[in-house]
Each structure stands twice: as structure tokens, then as C-alpha cells.
Amino acid sequence: MENVDRVLVRDVGAVALASGVVGVSFGALAVAAGMSVWMALFMSVVVFAGGAQFVVVGMVAAGGSPVAAVLAGLLLNARHLPFGLAVADLLGKRWPTRLLGAHLMVDESVAFALSQREPGRRRAAYWLCGGMLFVGWNTGVVLGGWAGRVVGSSESLGLDAAFPACMVALLLPSLLPPREQDAEAGARERAAKARKVALVGALIALVLTPWLPMGLPVILSILAVGVALR
């Protein structure tokens, strides 16, 4: 617990609140698409991946086949496999915590963990973010299912810009050279490598997105590791 400070709680709380509001939009959409509030909540609890949930419910509501919709959702979520290799050591040694921790693996919890330097703080950031997002997202879905149209769309609130900006802020500590004069020599080199990989990865995904099914371009951005290390 000594690794959880007020700044971390405040930052994670802001993201959890934003994700709660997006959850309100999902709840409203799901109910408008004919799902019951409880079915929408059940989906959010067991899937816990906002992007895929929007895609699957949207595709089925638009008359698409459920099989195609689920395949699209699974492809979108396949990035959790490489994420899991990167955060495996944060999930603990015991099986129950490891199995629970795996379910809390979302883009934000991975990014929050990545933004911390010290192992204890990485673990704290991962669990705090995953846990608070789980509560925020599912609470939002229920509220949205009951009274979705009361709140404006998450786009009119600018939340579609808030999430990429949050990711940028979380990525920066890995990308910027350390400010401290006495930083270890390798740190500067690591940050330069990370910048190259981030840039090439972003370009790969942007170029491929119009041509490939959703989800695949983000996974293929991993190729940037090989390209940028040449």
C-alpha cells in the first residue's frame, strides 16, 4: 500500500471517471440496440473491453451476423496477449491473484504500469487502475442503461480526445530522456530506442488501418520493434 500515493489515485480516478462516462454511452447504446440493462452489465463485467463491446453491439445492431461481430471483437482484443507477456510479472505469484489480475488487463492499466519506474509502483499502478476502471466502467454501463439519454454523447464532452491524450501522457516517461543529470547512461539510449519504436509503430498502424480488419494493425505495429532496432 505504501506504493499508492495521492497523485496516483487522483490520476487513475480521472481516467476511471472518464471511462465511466463512456460506459454510460455504452449502456445507452446497448439498451437502444435491444439489450436489457442486466445483459449489458453482464457483458461489461465478463468482457471488460470497451472498444470490442462497442464494435460487437454496433455490428449486431446494424444487422451484422453475431459470428462476424464476435470475430471482429476477438481480433480487436488479441493485443492483450502481447500485453500480457509485458505485464506478467505484475500479476503476482499466487494463482488466484494472477487469474484475477489478467482480467484487469486493459490499455489504461498497462499504460499506467508502464509509466512508473519502480517495480512496486508499477504493480500498484496496474492493480489500482484496473480495479478503478472496472468499477467505473460497469457503474457507467448500468447508469447509461437506465438513463442514457440524460448525458450528452461522450463525443460532445470531448472524451474521444481525452483517452488518446491520457495514453500520450502515460507513454511520455518512457519516451523522454531523463531530466536528472546523474541518470544512468543506458536510460538516454533506451528512451531514444522507445521513441523510434513508438513512431514506427504508429506509422505501421496508420498505414495498415484502411486495408486490414480492425485490431490487426495495432498488433502488427509490434513489427516496429524489429524495424527500429536495426
Added chain:
Amino acid sequence: MTLLPILVLALGTYGFRVAGPLLSERLKLSARVQERMALATIAMLAALVATSTLLVQGGFAGWARPAGVLVGAVLACLRLPFIGVVIAAAASAAGLRLLGVP
């Protein structure tokens, strides 16, 4: 939406999530491979930022969203507190939309 597709999506997603921790247990990844995995994570998060900033369903997302993200990114580079970055990005995008920018 019936129960079956939701369960398949949930089980498949959890499978992806739990595969990494299971595999890393078996494989005992070397420090070199672990460094590569950290870089791969950075590549994927950067790819998510780029695509979710600029594109909606394969087409351009409009100007308000990338402008909001840019405001947030500049403030983050100036080392403004995280919460300020997130609020400024949302407020800029929402404000531009109020002014009629798509």
C-alpha cells in the same frame, strides 16, 4: 444480442489476457526478450494513440479530436499534471465542436 456471443467473446478475450502470464511462466523470458516485450507494448500503445486520434472506421476522424489530443500532448510534454492534460484535451475537443468544428 443473446448470451452465447457474449460468452464466446468473454472467454476468448480472457484467453488472450491470461495467455501472456501463462506463457511467460513456461518460457522464462530472458532480459533481452523482456526488453523487446516492453518496446512492443510501447509500439502498440503508440499505434492505439495514432489510430484512435486520427481515424474513425478507417476514415479521418475530423479536426476536433486530433486538435484536442495535440493540446493534451503539448501540455504533457510541458510536464503539466496528468489530470490537467486529460481535462484540457477533452475541453479543447468539446469546445471546438461547440464552435462547429467536426
